Amino acid sequence: MTNQHQSAQTTVDSRGIDWEQAQRATRLLLESLGENPDREGLTETWQRRLPASLETLTEGQRETAKPDMRTFEAETDDLVIKTGIPVYSLCEHHMLPYHGTAHIGYRPDETVVGLSKLSRYVRWQSRRLTIQEGLTREIADGLAEEVHADGVVVELTATHLCEAMRGVETATETTTQATVGNITATDRQRFRAAIDNHE
Ligand SMILES: Nc1nc2c(ncn2[C@@H]2O[C@H](COP(=O)(O)OP(=O)(O)OP(=O)(O)O)[C@@H](O)[C@H]2O)c(=O)[nH]1
């Protein structure tokens, strides 16, 4: 018990990842698939590559990885629209990727945020185990809070590899939307026109 506790303590890195456990689990997974984890080509997979990849792809769980959402004084309260933000997330059901595009519209209250921060924020939020509906909602709610926005609308269109590569084996697109706060009918028309223009 004491040993286990000590070993867990020594292998947990500053970001809270237990490396020894991640390596052991990956090795075990390879073995369970009938693979030889010690064959050339696979040793670094369990020792480094997969644990390190998953550490990156789950950094949305860690506040320390959140981008600095620095804001500036707003000179307008017009809707700010950003289209075509790439999204890569992992579906929590199969831990397989889904990827696509997010579009964001927000109505500033007294502050605006640097444009690049919208893409950075979507990337950070996406890097964890999610379902698409929840991710869309969490981007909208999170941005409204970070930017102190009067209203936010988020649309996300994605293809799930759990549907494409296995299971139903159809590479379809799923679109989800979330709104928070004050988004008017005119805002929605502008948002839609910007998305249509992007596509
Ligand atoms: N609503 C929603 N469903 C998702 C998402 N990602 C994956 N899924 C679905 O989650 C469901 C899980 O269904 P289960 O029947 O438990 O799992 P399964 O046997 O692997 O199902 P199939 O994928 O149909 O083979 C599937 O229908 C997936 O398409 C998501 O982001 N949102």
Ligand SMILES: [Zn+2]
């Ligand atoms: Zn899935």
